[in-house]
Amino acid sequence: MAQSGSPRYKVVVCRNLGPDVMPLLESRHELELVIWPEDRACNRKWLLENIPGATGVIVMLTDKVDSELLDKAGPSLRTVSTMSVGYEHIDLKAVSKRGLKIGYTPDVLTDAVADLSVMLALMAGRNGGIGYSLVLNGGWPNFSWAPFGLCGPQLSTTVLSPTRKVGFIGFGRISQATLSRLVPFGITHCLYASNPSSPPNLQHDAELQSKYNLKAVLKVDLDELARESDVLIVLAPGGPSTYHVVNEDFLRKMKKTSVLVNTSRGTLVDSDALAKALREGWIWGAGLDVVEGEPNVPKDHPLVKEPKCVIVPHIASATLETRKHMATHAAQNLIAAILGGDMPAQVDLSAFSLIPPC
Incomplete structure (x- = not known):
């Protein structure tokens, strides 16, 4: 127990972090917790009403941290801890100006996102969305089997197709x-495009090529990436430099049998252009975990209306293990920033305009 008269620090928590993680905060008697009581996104009005005098706040991606919120918090605020790897919802200039510490949760969701990326590639290529809808809507009994019905391009190599090229936009840890x-499927080439100002790491690429017995691991320009990739996976950071990097011009260069997967940020893909590409057959299919403007993706959205587009609602990190780890890091970041110690992951505000690679 904290001694009588010892300081207590108000902490606002924008979502209950669950029975495995909340005790990390509750056991710290120096902290006076104010917790959003509902199992839904934190109400902005509630947050603005409760943030004054807070020393720290734990937020989600849905909670915008801007000058309005920081001004309401006042000079007592020391830290913002977000349960996310991205921090586009935080005005880094504003928090840097106030000298705050920002905690985030990188690295812990790498495996979960990689798993889902492969799932979406398989579903989009093998008409998983169409097949699932056929059964769900009761159409299977009346479906007429045909030799090439519901066929799609095979992800793995075959005698007839001995070459498979996977492309990545962004080539960080998740890629x-x-x-x-993907290597066990028989992928033969890995192509990637990343920050044009960063030179290729030839030694690292050669090590990956040798490790996975690939014919090539190459950094290429976007045109070559579009033309050559059988499966193209978007795993780059958001922001102005990557806005609509996958646009109509890019999609027109892709193979008719290629599959596009996006498990990073919706803003990287032009939704209207992708819907047109699917509708007119420029590419085979798409698997999306993220869509620009989400969660405002109604049933009449252009991409939802495309049968060859498989969309899931931003669940790439949604494994029990990953979310528990993210919540734990968010709590530990806050505790360290307020009570002392090393934050597991702190945003470098000396380069606040940069977004960490995926």
């Missing part, structure tokens, strides 16, 4: 974890 999962 490389995804590559490791």
Whole structure:
């Protein structure tokens, strides 16, 4: 127990972090917790009403941290801890100006996102959305089997198709974890495009090529990436530099049998252009965990209306293990920032305009 008269620090928590993680906060008697009581996104009005005088706040991706919120919090605020790897919802200039510490949760969701990337590649290529809808809507009994009905391009190599090229937009830890999962399918080439200002790491690429017995691991330009990739997986950071990097011009260069997967940020893919590409057959299919403007993706959304587009509602990190780990890091970041110690992961605000690679 904290001694009588010892300081207590108000902490606002924008979502209950569950029975495995909340005790980390509740056991710290120096902290006075104010917890959003409902099992839904934190109400902005509630947050603005409760943030004054807080020393720390734990937020989700849905909670915007801007000058309005920071001004309401006042000079007592020391830290913002977000239960996410991305921090586009945080005004980094504003928090840097106030000298705050920002905690986030990188690395812990690498495997979960890589797993889902492969799942979406398989579902999009093998008409998983169409097949599932056929059964769900009761159409299977009346479906007429045909030799090439519901066929799609095979992800793995075959005697007739001995070459398979996977492409990545962004080639950070999640892309490389995804590559490791695709290697057993017989992937022969890995192509990637990343920050044009960063030179290729030839030694690292050669090590990956040797490790996975690939014919090539190459950094290429976007045109070559579009033309050559059988499966193209978008795993790059968001922001102005990558906005609509997959646009109509890019999609028109892709193979008619290629599959596009996006498990990073919805803003990287032009939804209207992708819907047109699917509708007119420029590419085979798409698997999306993220869509620009989400969660405002109603049933009449252009991509929802495309049968060859498989969409799941931003669940790439949604494993029990990953979310528990993310919540734990968010709590530990806050505790360290307020009570002392090393934060598991702190945003470098000296380069606040940069988004960490996926």
